[in-house]
Amino acid sequence: MKEKLFVVKIGGALIDDDELLNQFLEQFSEIKEKKILVHGGGKLATTLADKLGIEQKLVNGRRITDKDTLDIVAMVYAGGINKNIVAKLQQKKCKAIGFSGADANLIKAKKRKNAEIDFGFVGDVEEKSVNRKLINKLLKLSLTPVFSAITHDKKGNLLNTNADTIASVIAQSLSSKYEVELLYCFDKEGVLGDVDNPKSVIKTVSEEEFSILKEEGKLHKGILPKLENALGAVKNNVNKVFLIKETQLKNHIENHHAGTEICL
């Protein structure tokens, strides 16, 4: 039987809230099995860019990343947020080690080419972009890798990659070695039938149900790329994939199965 591995992704609102982040990291550090944390931080990057007067534009949930924006996201994601999370995890006795994808060539990306829209320094990743062997070695040393949303092209450039996608490809790449459970932790109770009603959690979402929900206009903004990445993971052999509320991590892991399960 394969050993269990949790790949956990956090983003936006949680990273902005010190107390919530602390509570979350407490729950995360209590996971006894092997684990990897992937974080975004889009909201903080936008706040800093606004302060600096650098206008931000997102298309289909992806940030158009010019050189100034790349400087900001590299500082915010791979610098401030990543190192803060690692420090907080050390305090909680979790042996965390923080990375961008450039470190030890852990995640190599391809600069996005799109005829209609120039996304700038945005990197696309797939399962084979991930240095699975090295991540596995780190896990075997009982270390907990913490990944930011920064990758590289191996030509000397950093690239900005959606953190939900990074979590999905890491989970995919390790699923031949581990029984991987991918958890997208965010500010809602799961996928909601009515985004304003926390009680309207949809227990399971398949590809077909995803299309129907989309057609019915029930999914907007960030939940769309999140679900696409979650479905991509399920289709590529990741054992279990859930979307859960960030405060529910411990509850979920202790078998209460909070949130929405993504299935084939």
Ligand SMILES: Nc1ncnc2c1ncn2[C@@H]1O[C@H](COP(=O)(O)OP(=O)(O)O)[C@@H](O)[C@H]1O
């Ligand atoms: N049907 C839905 N169920 C849950 N969330 C939804 C739904 N439709 C839209 N959303 C929005 O998607 C957001 C999550 O995406 P996003 O903000 O990108 O998360 P993160 O930054 O944590 O990755 C929720 O906060 C919510 O506002």
Ligand SMILES: CC(=O)N[C@@H](CCC(=O)OP(=O)(O)O)C(=O)O
């Ligand atoms: C290319 C691209 O869009 N990258 C994302 C990476 C950060 C991220 O994904 O942050 P959240 O998980 O907090 O949304 C961005 O810059 O917003």
